Amino acid sequence: MKISKTIYLFFLPGLLLYSIFFLYPTVSALFYSFTDWDGLSDAYQFVGVGNYERALTGDSVFRKTVGNNLKFMLMVVVFQTLTALVFAMIVLKNTKANLFLRALYFFPTILSSVSVAFIWAFIYDPSLGILNQILELLGLDFLQQNWLGNSDIAIYSLAVTQIWFHAGQMLIIFVAGLQAIPEDLYEVAKIEGASKWQTFRKVTWPLLAPSATIVIAYTTIQSFKAFDLVFAMTGGGPNNSTEIIATYIFDVAFRSYNFGYASAISVLFMIIIAFITFLQFKALRSDRISY
């Protein structure tokens, strides 16, 4: 069958947008990562791998941001995935009540991140915030904390907000994945006398692996890029305890006017995310399900 050459034109819009919004910025970032460009001047000098050397060996704040990001990512990936999965199993059947609950759980996702940041900053406020007030009402004063002002726990407080914000979105993916599992398999498992845990472990989880892979990979990327939430709630403080790579790139580029160095960190950032996502794909082995 002869394909008209016109068909190739249909690639153009996508290719053009991809080139403008992804390819060009990525190649530019890579190029500028080898320079000392300040982001404003026409002039810049090539510094070789100096920016990369600085990030990896001579920048204690960058190392701290990587550590913060890993803590944040681990907490969000584990608890957001579990929360979404548990709630997905609860609201799996298409009853009216469950449809309402799914919409309710999904609701935070449609809010703007800055609004979420303001709401949660208020919740966490040590004197006016409702979290400490509720704890006091319940007689749990000993649990009251300076949620965003204590550098030991601030990153975890942010992670809770991130989980609240995005768990509903992941719940929808899990619901779709769970509903796609054939009922027959559950019937067979029941006839074979499998316990609930065995059914989950041997039937549900393996068949849910493709959805779980998407959820975990997406959650990982999302938690690395939680710029707006962190920026609006803590600005990276106190004492850099909530500074993550994305907010640090912003500081270096737009406050220190060091675009060359910020570009190098961005490239390293991309490599870190790609590496972690690759490990997750390998670990979940979503392509090896055989039934």
Add this chain to the structure above:
Amino acid sequence: MINKKISITSLLIMPLLALAGCAGESPDSSSESESGSEDRTQISFIHWRGEDKEVFDDIIAQFEKEYPEIGVEMNIYPSEQYQATGQRMLTDGSTGDVFTSFPGAQFEAIANAGFFEDLSGEDFVGNFDESLISVGEKDGQQLALPYQLVFNMPVYNKGMFDELGLEVPKSWTEFQEMADTLLENDITPIAFPGADIGPNQFMNSMMMNNAPDEEVFQKLQNGEESLTNEWWVKTLEDFQLLEQKGYIQPDALGTSQDSAMAMVANEEAAMLATGSYHMASLLDLNPDLELDLMAPITVEESEAEYEGINTATFMLAINSNSEKKEEAKEFIRFLSRPEIASQYANETGQHLTVNDVEYESEVLQNTAYWIDERKTRFQPRFLITNAQVEAAVLSSIENVLGGADPMEAAEEAQQIVEENLE
């Protein structure tokens, strides 16, 4: 054939439509309505003071009435966004014929990129108080003209002090005695918004007499000074004392600006560790307050060199890439007229750097003596031109308020400073 042409055309148009749809978020903008007039020159004015939109709209209307051949399109960006992207908008000269700059790192970056038109020798420079505009100078050129004058030092409840028989302390010993008296009366001496602007505002008055050398941060960035030296370690120890003795509220690092203001407005706290720019807002919250300014003197009276902190900011400038420089100068000339500056000052509740401004509001009149009669120094934080160094300095304060030893916090911060030495 026609269908084929239509499909090809639509394919070419689609990306353009998509790009149009992706156009950036519009800032808050005001534009005169007669831009259709061909002999009218339209200039762009960009800044970050959203709260001043109304008064600027009025001033621009007056300007356009007097100069019908010039139109002014004002675009206002949130300050964080302006700090991040303001200078990038200046690159091709189409935006920001008149623009504003923060002192410090942004001023340095714009100056280094060559976007400031030299205003030295312009007649309107004489409308400004010479002693307050040096922050807009570089290499002997007047690159920008600071318009606003703020005092970045605690606002205090003068009425409460009078009631308790307290006087403004003149030494660190007297300051602690004053704070103890307030505590005895169940009043928190200082409301400190540690979650946002507290550290970067309060550090100025806390260090002003510990390091009277105005070049201390320049030396720090050159490697000639260290945060582990006495001037900064003592400043951190003073912060530690405030925290340990309860002179600032518990959980101060989690307290936002709004919460701290509420504490002062409700008279739970006696001082707000921010600056003069919050006086109008405090009076909105509680009109019965009688307010003034007071900086902690952290040394003995005989050693004190400064009484407070000033910042000349909102620096008016002309884009060197602009093709409408003469019209832009006309607009700055108009803004620097005493009657226009007085309108701006009174309607925004700000002191200005313009000469002969008449302050009408009580709070501006009551604090105007800080301009001429008190010895203030320019905000030290704005003399840190490297933002990473500034972040390290501020982090050390947060570290101490979080429980760290002052010397250890200073050492940690100094390590970051050394990593960022030019």
